[in-house]
Amino acid sequence: MSVIDGYPTTALSTATVRARVPIGMDRGRPVRADMISFEGLADSGEHVAVQVPAVAGRIPLVRIHSECLTGDVFGSKRCDCGPQLDEGLDAVAEDGGAVLYLRQEGRGIGLYNKLDAYVLQDTNVDTFSANRMLGRGDDERQYAVAAQMLRALGLERIRLLTNNPEKVRQLREYGIDVVDVVPTRVHSNPDNERYLWAKASLGGHTLAVS
Ligand SMILES: Nc1nc2c(ncn2[C@@H]2O[C@H](COP(=O)(O)OP(=O)(O)OP(=O)(O)O)[C@@H](O)[C@H]2O)c(=O)[nH]1
Ligand SMILES: [Zn+2]
Numbered sequence: 602m603s604v605i606d607g608y609p610t611t612a613l614s615t616a617t618v619r620a621r622v623p624i625g626m627d628r629g630r631p632v633r634a635d636m637i638s639f640e641g642l643a644d645s646g647e648h649v650a651v652q653v654p655a656v657a658g659r660i661p662l663v664r665i666h667s668e669c670l671t672g673d674v675f676g677s678k679r680c681d682c683g684p685q686l687d688e689g690l691d692a693v694a695e696d697g698g699a700v701l702y703l704r705q706e707g708r709g710i711g712l713y714n715k716l717d718a719y720v721l722q723d724t725n726v727d728t729f730s731a732n733r734m735l736g737r738g739d740d741e742r743q744y745a746v747a748a749q750m751l752r753a754l755g756l757e758r759i760r761l762l763t764n765n766p767e768k769v770r771q772l773r774e775y776g777i778d779v780v781d782v783v784p785t786r787v788h789s790n791p792d793n794e795r796y797l798w799a800k801a802s803l804g805g806h807t808l809a810v811s
Contacts, residue, residue, distance in 0.1 A: 616749035646704035661698035664689030684788035709741030748775030
């Protein structure tokens with residue numbers, strides 16, 4: 602039996618769809634998509650999914666995106682989250698599947714702590730050391746809720762869009778059949794080069810950056 606963060610992976614409870622709301626998604630063309638909320642998730646976050654109907658002959662594509670207010674909403678160039686979210690929505694609109702939007706701001710430490718970490722990073726501290734200087738873990742995310750959401754959506758056999766091997770490992774531990782891992786593109790700019798370098802060199806991400 603596997604254990605993640607002290608909980609046996611077999612003890613994962615069942616979550617259900619609470620509301621399924623059609624949204625008019627425009628990815629350069631109209632795309633049928635639903636925004637979905639859930640009951641019974643393993644933590645109290647208001648995690649949501651955007652689901653696009655399956656495409657015949659294709660295994661659904663899933664992107665698990667962790668909230669990043671600065672990048673996703675305000676277009677911050679300090680990270681690669683905004684372009685990754687865009688890429689995920691485009692890819693899922695094309696192939697069918699879902700984007701899970703997990704409320705795990707700042708790799709789980711929250712927005713204010715992430716902003717504190719940014720202040721430290723401006724004194725030449727890398728993204729992971731900055732978390733530790735704040736008394737937090739390098740990465741406090743875990744993906745039990747993602748597995749629950751995928752089951753509730755009927756997406757138990759998927760392709761996963763990510764460069765983060767930990768997402769793949771945990772989903773498989775929770776019984777999701779990840780048949781293929783599709784890398785995201787490298788969205789680099791002069792402001793996020795050190796961040797991407799740290800993810801690849803210190804965070805174990807499979808990112809082709811030097
Ligand atoms: N603590 C902290 N969090 C950050 C920082 N920059 C971005 N984040 C958060 O990191 C999360 C995104 O994680 P990433 O490590 O970029 O990517 P990932 O989701 O693990 O991996 P991919 O699936 O390959 O994109 C979001 O929750 C962001 O808010 C930072 O400097 N410090
Ligand atoms: Zn970000």
